Amino acid sequence: MFDKILIANRGEIAVRIIRACRELGVRTVAVFSEADRGALHAQIADEAICIGPAATKDSYLNVKAILAACELTGAQAVHPGFGFLSENAAFARNCERCGVTFIGPLAESIDLMGDKAQAKKTMKDAGVPVVPGSEGVVKSIEEGKQIAADIGYPIMVKASAGGGGRGIRLVNSENELEAAMTAAQQEALNFFGNDEVYIEKFIVNPRHVEIQILADTHGNVVHLGERDCSMQRRNQKVLEESPCPVMTEELRAKMGDAAIKAAKACNYRNAGTIEFLLSGNDFYFMEMNTRIQVEHPVTELVTGIDLVKHQILIAAGEKMNLCQEDIKLSGHAIECRINAENPYFNFRPSPGKITALHMPGGPGVRIDSAVYQGYVISPHYDSMIAKLIVYAPTRTEAIKKMKWALAEFLVEGVDTNIDFQLNLLRDENFENATYDIGYLSRTQIMKQPK
Structure with a gap:
């Protein structure tokens, strides 16, 4: 150690x-x-x-x-x-x-999974379901047009070295393709220093479901169930929960098996996440995040496994004391990202001094934060104030607990998205779990308070 x-x-x-x-x-x-x-x-x-x-x-x-x-x-x-x-x-x-x-993982694994086009090919070769699209990077508009015609519109143009929602464009028809590719390439070059892009079929109204994995240096790989991260705006996650409310045991087993195949295909070690698009009972590899995730606490709460401690133990060369049959999901966890921003003015960042602060507590309430009263939120960094995570025996109880936890959360001196998160929790489609990855772009939740 x-x-x-x-x-x-x-x-x-x-x-x-x-x-x-x-x-x-x-x-x-x-x-x-x-x-x-x-x-x-x-x-x-x-x-x-x-x-x-x-x-x-x-x-x-x-x-x-x-x-x-x-x-x-x-x-x-x-x-x-x-x-x-x-x-x-x-x-x-x-x-x-x-x-x-x-x-973390080996540099070679980071390289392989960081190149989205190469990652997709690796997953396809390993037998992991992938979204139909180009075999690698698209080198010309003409090639892009041919691929799009073969798989059918709508399609997505994506930066090969992308992440964080950058370098992505939705294309509904051929006459939009050239402008979309050019814009995606320019954005990718600006943010990642690499203008390569690839093309995928756009899956209409899927859910974003990711599988957490742990892999040690002794060849052992396990998955720790899934997180539903479909509540997103501009490809940025807003709220996450585990387990996915529409998951079945059979589907979880299939997705977990695919995630383990993915990890083994890139000789992975440490903690990682395989992100999938879920449409009905069909799922497709989207990308692999070769690090701990912002939303890792919901997995910790439903499995009882400390992911960060396991990261350290694995890096120290210790063998995992986990077997797949030992990992059980129990109860339900929800995480809300509390940001210093104004959701009713296009989520404008709100740096400044926190003049008053009260964070909720009680059984089943967890706060991951680094702020305190008097803390100054810098304009130089991410605007996240805290992650508010709740745990309860059922999803219905977890939603209720999150509502009162948000109602107790007080931050003065800066704007926050607390009211926005509370409105989201009260939304009928969220409560009924009838939402998908595009839900927030189609609803008024993000435009005006209720």
Whole structure:
């Protein structure tokens, strides 16, 4: 086991990792930017080092500064959390070259799954169902037109190196294709430094269902059931729940088996998530996230398995003490992302000082957060204030619990999406689980309060 781990991240995920390390008896090193001198993760870690100015490129993406911090403090491993460098294969390789363990998958696995077109081909070869589309990147408009004609419109043009909803365009007819491809390529180049795109059939009104997996260095791979992440706006998740309300045991077994095949196909280790589109009883591989997910707490609550601690144990070379037959889903968990934003003014970010704060509590209520009264939300970083997670024996009870938890959540000084989340929980289609990945784009929930 490691003696000391450096957390190459900030906010609630850095706090979450520090707490997991404490339970394992591992000392921690926090890194922080000049804008984060008062951040909670920098205050509660055993050691904290400033690694640069507020801009992420000069701090949380500053590989040299992070590795120098490892050398200075004697940290034996780096946990990247999510975002920032978590899916950066070059960073993983640099860690290994410096004799520092990267708490995540092999760089080769990150590379393979980070290239969406290559990932799709790998999954298809492994027998994992994939969405019909191009075999790899599309090299010309003419090739794109031919592929689209073969699979039929509507289609999606997607950035091969994409993520976070960037470099994606919906195309309903051939006369839209050229402009959509050009726009997707330009956006992909701007955000990822890679303008390659591929084409997929657009699955109408599917659900977004993802399978959590754990894989150790001894060849053991297990899945921990699913999360329904269909409540999204602009391809960004808003609310997640586990289990999926329309899941059957037979379908879960099939999707879990496909996820394990996917992990083995890319020689995966550590925690990862296989994302699928679910349409009826048919499901299709969408992508693999080679890191811990923002929404991992709902899986922890329904399985009783601490994913972050398992990440650390796996990276330390320990064999998992989990067998597939031991993993059972019990009860229902829901997570709401609480952001500093105004949902009724196009979700405009709301940086500023939190002048008053009261977070809900009680049985079955979990808060993952790094804010406190007096904390200043920086305009430089993500606007998430907290993740509010509830657990109850049934979905109906979990919805009720989340409603009163949201009603108790008080934040003053900045705008938040708490009322928006509460309106969503009251929505009849959410309560009846009759929603899909496009639901929020078709409803008035995000446009005006009820």
